[in-house]
Amino acid sequence: xxxxxxxxDYIAALSRLVLSDQEKNMYARHLSEIxxxxxxxxxxxxxxxxxxxxxxxxxxxxxxxxxxxxxERDILLSNAPEVENGCFKVPRIVE
Amino acid sequence: MELYRLTxxxxxxxxxxxxxxxxxxxxxxxxxxxxxxxxxxxxxxLDFDAALKQADDxxxxxxxxxxxxxxxGLPIAIKDNMCTExxxxxxxxxxxxxxxxxxxxxxxxxxxxxxxxxxxxxNMDEFxxxxxxxxxxxxxxxxxxxxxxxxxxxxxxxxxxVAADEAFFTLGSDTGGSIRQPASLCGxxxxxxxxxxxxxxxxxxxxxxxxxxxPLTKDVKDCxxxxxxxxxxxxxDATSVSRSYPDYTSALIDDVKxxxxxxxKEFFGQGINEEVKSAVTxxxxxxxxxxxxYEETSLPYTDHALSAYYLIASAEASSNLGRxxxxxxxxxxxxxxxxxxxxxxTRSEGFGSEVKRRIMLGTYALSSGYYDxxxxxxxxxxxLITRDFQRAFEKYDVLVVPTSPTTAFKxxxxxxxxxxMYLSDVCTVPVNIAGLPAISIPCGLDGRGLPIxxxxxxxxxxxxxxxRVAYAFESNTPYHNQKPSER
Numbered sequence: 001x002x003x004x005x006x007x008x009d010y011i012a013a014l015s016r017l018v019l020s021d022q023e024k025n026m027y028a029r030h031l032s033e034i035x036x037x038x039x040x041x042x043x044x045x046x047x048x049x050x051x052x053x054x055x056x057x058x059x060x061x062x063x064x065x066x067x068x069x070x071x072e073r074d075i076l077l078s079n080a081p082e083v084e085n086g087c088f089k090v091p092r093i094v095e
Numbered sequence: 096m097e098l099y100r101l102t103x104x105x106x107x108x109x110x111x112x113x114x115x116x117x118x119x120x121x122x123x124x125x126x127x128x129x130x131x132x133x134x135x136x137x138x139x140x141l142d143f144d145a146a147l148k149q150a151d152d153x154x155x156x157x158x159x160x161x162x163x164x165x166x167x168g169l170p171i172a173i174k175d176n177m178c179t180e181x182x183x184x185x186x187x188x189x190x191x192x193x194x195x196x197x198x199x200x201x202x203x204x205x206x207x208x209x210x211x212x213x214x215x216x217x218n219m220d221e222f223x224x225x226x227x228x229x230x231x232x233x234x235x236x237x238x239x240x241x242x243x244x245x246x247x248x249x250x251x252x253x254x255x256x257v258a259a260d261e262a263f264f265t266l267g268s269d270t271g272g273s274i275r276q277p278a279s280l281c282g283x284x285x286x287x288x289x290x291x292x293x294x295x296x297x298x299x300x301x302x303x304x305x306x307x308x309x310p311l312t313k314d315v316k317d318c319x320x321x322x323x324x325x326x327x328x329x330x331x332d333a334t335s336v337s338r339s340y341p342d343y344t345s346a347l348i349d350d351v352k353x354x355x356x357x358x359x360k361e362f363f364g365q366g367i368n369e370e371v372k373s374a375v376t377x378x379x380x381x382x383x384x385x386x387x388x389y390e391e392t393s394l395p396y397t398d399h400a401l402s403a404y405y406l407i408a409s410a411e412a413s414s415n416l417g418r419x420x421x422x423x424x425x426x427x428x429x430x431x432x433x434x435x436x437x438x439x440x441t442r443s444e445g446f447g448s449e450v451k452r453r454i455m456l457g458t459y460a461l462s463s464g465y466y467d468x469x470x471x472x473x474x475x476x477x478x479l480i481t482r483d484f485q486r487a488f489e490k491y492d493v494l495v496v497p498t499s500p501t502t503a504f505k506x507x508x509x510x511x512x513x514x515x516m517y518l519s520d521v522c523t524v525p526v527n528i529a530g531l532p533a534i535s536i537p538c539g540l541d542g543r544g545l546p547i548x549x550x551x552x553x554x555x556x557x558x559x560x561x562x563r564v565a566y567a568f569e570s571n572t573p574y575h576n577q578k579p580s581e582r
Binding site for chain 2 (some may be wrong): 013014015018031053056057058061071
């Protein structure tokens with residue numbers, strides 16, 4: 001297999017996910033299969049090919065910097081899991 | 096004929112001539128939903144009271160002597176990854192189960208401005224990642240032609256609702272085939288417009304360089320009408336293109352004389368079901384009888400499109416879905432030790448299995464040491480695939496190919512085998528990679544009586560030629576009139 005369960009652990013950590021042993025084995029198998037299929041891209045000579053990240057020939061899209069109405073703070077906070085004093089509340093970060 | 100069975104343009108004509116009221120249209124569709132939804136499961140959210148209230152507003156507007164705008168008064172529905180003010184928008188994910196957007200997506204606003212009646216929100220694969228609507232965290236949607244089979248995906252609810260007459264039309268989104276493939280499997284019309292033609296503002300992002308919103312409808316004329324309503328530049332989406340958009344209904348001409356059709360052989364190779372090939376080949380012969388010219392051609396990089404697509408789409412998804420951290424909106428785990436632990440538990444509990452798979456695939460493809468081999472390589476192959484299409488469109492007006500390699504498959508059949516599921520999109524992903532428009536229209540039934548889809552691919556911003564070719568086909572064939580209820 002291209003991807004071993006230990007590597008899945010590393011990828012999961014980068015992705016901010018925690019997995020059970022059963023999931024690690026499953027994803028090792030699935031990711032290996034998918035990457036094996038993707039391996040075929042390496043057969044193509046792309047040395048002189050520019051990458052395309054986006055199909056539209058867009059450069060920077062500018063607009064005038066004008067103040068426009070925005071949503072009220074209460075409305076913006078209404079979907080937050082935890083709110084205090086009009087702010088998003090998160091666990092303590094600085095000791 | 097029952098009102099719910101009408102096409103959108105037929106229903107609109109009746110409303111305009113005051114042969115029916117908006118309330119009568121809504122009541123007919125609602126009654127029908129009550130009869131069939133139990134066995135189809137197209138909707139995540141339905142609000143009949145709100146729909147009837149909107150219908151009454153339209154009737155009052157008509158009574159006051161105003162003309163009802165095109166699409167006004169028609170009961171419709173929206174895929175649940177487009178924001179609807181005050182109505183939960185879940186992406187069929189536990190992560191967003193309680194998310195109530197404070198604003199409407201631009202497409203939703205445009206339909207509301209035309210006084211369309213919103214019935215509810217439609218089921219989908221979680222975060223639009225899937226080809227069968229089975230990855231929804233909430234429910235399975237059944238194919239109206241055979242309820243043991245999937246409706247396709249990820250816009251499976253959008254396609255099933257139209258096929259079962261549970262809405263006059265619906266909106267879906269298409270990142271790698273998510274409008275066209277379910278349209279094909281459910282025997283309805285589905286179009287992915289050119290990248291940039293329709294605003295993505297308020298569409299929950301999956302892969303931003305590929306995502307595009309489009310209509311699922313009962314026939315090609317309805318598709319043109321809905322397209323008219325949703326295209327256009329939007330200052331809230333920097334990738335939406337500012338240009339003049341035509342009236343697409345004037346492209347509906349029953350004439351393909353002189354149209355040059357390219358038939359790329361790579362779309363008829365291994366893995367494409369024989370009955371699908373035969374139906375599409377018959378359709379191409381019919382175009383010839385109707386006066387079009389066709390010729391076999393080649394898009395040599397097609398075979399690499401699927402791999403490039405899954406790397407690019409997953410890489411963009413891994414970045415886009417980084418925002419689900421349990422802070423500003425969405426699910427947050429109940430118990431955690433610290434900030435990082437909160438992120439991890441929130442995401443592990445909130446996301447389903449396919450979404451985690453794509454996030455990890457994308458994270459890996461972007462990670463140090465693998466970026467060049469996977470992500471950058473895929474972007475270069477994207478250039479090669481785009482050039483293939485550019486060369487073809489120097490010679491041809493449209494390309495005609497199958498939409499899906501098979502007809503609807505059984506529920507559960509591909510769920511544990513991701514690579515097999517991904518192959519469902521092999522005929523549709525090249526179009527997203529190149530940002531082109533394409534439509535899927537019904538072109539016959541297989542031996543089991545399941546619908547087969549014909550895909551017509553056009554030049555960038557030339558939806559008109561696609562619609563003309565599709566309309567001519569529809570005008571000379573009976574397939575769009577075949578209904579699952581008559582099996």
